[in-house]
Amino acid sequence: MGDTNKVWRLRNRPVGTIGDEVLSYAEEPIPTPAAGQFLVKMDYLSLDPTNRLWMSDIDQYMPPVAIGEAMRGVVCGTVVSSNHPEFAAGDVVSGLGSWSKYQIGIPGYINKIGALDGISVADAFGLFAVVGPTAYFGLVELGAPQAGETVVVSAAAGAVGSVVGQIAKIKGARAVGLAGSDAKCRWIVEDLGFDAAINYKTENVPEALKRACPKGIDVYFDNVGGDILDACFKQMNLKGRIPTCGLISQYNATGEVPGPSNYPMILMQRLKVEGFIVLDYAARYPEAIAALSGWMREGRLKYRADMHTGLENAVTTLRKLYTGENTGKLMLKV
Numbered sequence: 001m002g003d004t005n006k007v008w009r010l011r012n013r014p015v016g017t018i019g020d021e022v023l024s025y026a027e028e029p030i031p032t033p034a035a036g037q038f039l040v041k042m043d044y045l046s047l048d049p050t051n052r053l054w055m056s057d058i059d060q061y062m063p064p065v066a067i068g069e070a071m072r073g074v075v076c077g078t079v080v081s082s083n084h085p086e087f088a089a090g091d092v093v094s095g096l097g098s099w100s101k102y103q104i105g106i107p108g109y110i111n112k113i114g115a116l117d118g119i120s121v122a123d124a125f126g127l128f129a130v131v132g133p134t135a136y137f138g139l140v141e142l143g144a145p146q147a148g149e150t151v152v153v154s155a156a157a158g159a160v161g162s163v164v165g166q167i168a169k170i171k172g173a174r175a176v177g178l179a180g181s182d183a184k185c186r187w188i189v190e191d192l193g194f195d196a197a198i199n200y201k202t203e204n205v206p207e208a209l210k211r212a213c214p215k216g217i218d219v220y221f222d223n224v225g226g227d228i229l230d231a232c233f234k235q236m237n238l239k240g241r242i243p244t245c246g247l248i249s250q251y252n253a254t255g256e257v258p259g260p261s262n263y264p265m266i267l268m269q270r271l272k273v274e275g276f277i278v279l280d281y282a283a284r285y286p287e288a289i290a291a292l293s294g295w296m297r298e299g300r301l302k303y304r305a306d307m308h309t310g311l312e313n314a315v316t317t318l319r320k321l322y323t324g325e326n327t328g329k330l331m332l333k334v
């Protein structure tokens with residue numbers, strides 16, 4: 001093959017932001033697939049806020065990556081050789097793999113990407129592997145927005161948030177997004193059709209929420225936790241819903257994180273706050289993909305990739321999620 005493998009391995013648990021000492025990047029032999037396995041060459045690596053959780057050993061929804069193990073990641077690639085009857089060289093696959101140029105594909109974790117007329121492999125991977133189903137099930141199932149209601153979403157110019165606001169509009173709701181720059185706020189209103197945007201870094205969030213949500217908040221799709229969650233609690237309507245999707249404001253925390261002081265609103269307004277992990281909906285992915293791809297083809301849903309290049313840049317690129325330097329879905333082309 002005349003090629004070697006390149007692998008990122010976890011060396012130390014991060015403390016605070018992901019330092020250079022956390023992962024190593026080195027050349028290794030290309031693995032050989034056993035019976036029932038296949039070898040995948042990575043084409044795209046999805047960079048996700050949860051990567052920081054997997055590096056740590058806090059209580060979480062999956063076992064953390066072990067020290068010395070190849071870093072876990074959501075990957076898309078091409079089968080180069082196969083010892084599995086249902087996979088052949090040239091198949092395009094995606095799923096849960098590792099930050100490695102070459103890796104062993106295990107069916108169930110890495111599966112074929114089906115035909116998606118009109119949508120490129122990169123876009124299908126970026127939108128359908130994690131982001132789209134997360135936005136779809138979190139908002140449609142748990143948020144259940146009704147026409148005329150107000151949906152607020154944080155990290156609204158990010159991968160999940162940008163899709164949540166657009167689905168809210170498709171469902172006939174008013175969409176209000178919080179994002180960390182004026183350019184992001186302009187993008188979600190002018191290009192994506194949100195009704196209002198709040199720059200949470202420069203505006204007084206409680207006051208801005210009152211202005212942007214004159215009838216209160218019916219659904220707050222929480223991507224960040226922390227102060228923004230607390231401010232939203234205060235303006236929730238009776239029987240409001242809060243799908244808890246992510247808590248990125250505290251993923252790099254080094255000490256105890258204070259709880260929300262407006263927690264009593266759950267009782268006063270009879271709120272439903274429900275956490276979810278998109279993997280819970282794995283069996284229903286086809287439903288989400290059908291809805292999302294249909295809306296894309298109808299021109300009602302826009303998707304934006306924030307594409308970088310080079311597996312060697314994985315860590316530097318990943319850090320952009322926690323500083324807000326990405327707009328749309330952060331990915332690497334390998």
Ligand SMILES: NC(=O)c1ccc[n+]([C@@H]2O[C@H](COP(=O)([O-])OP(=O)(O)OC[C@H]3O[C@@H](n4cnc5c(N)ncnc54)[C@H](OP(=O)(O)O)[C@@H]3O)[C@@H](O)[C@H]2O)c1
Nearest residue numbers: 049155158159160179180223245246247248249277278324
């Ligand atoms: N439950 C699930 O199954 C599931 C699946 C996928 C993702 N998620 C969660 O969904 C959230 C969004 O993920 P994503 O992949 O779409 O990432 P993303 O929104 O594309 O990127 C993260 C964004 O978070 C914002 N952010 C970073 N630090 C922040 C802080 N301290 N306060 C407020 N905002 C902050 C930044 O935007 P600004 O410029 O606006 O600050 C950044 O662009 C994450 O919490 C992630 O863990 C959950």
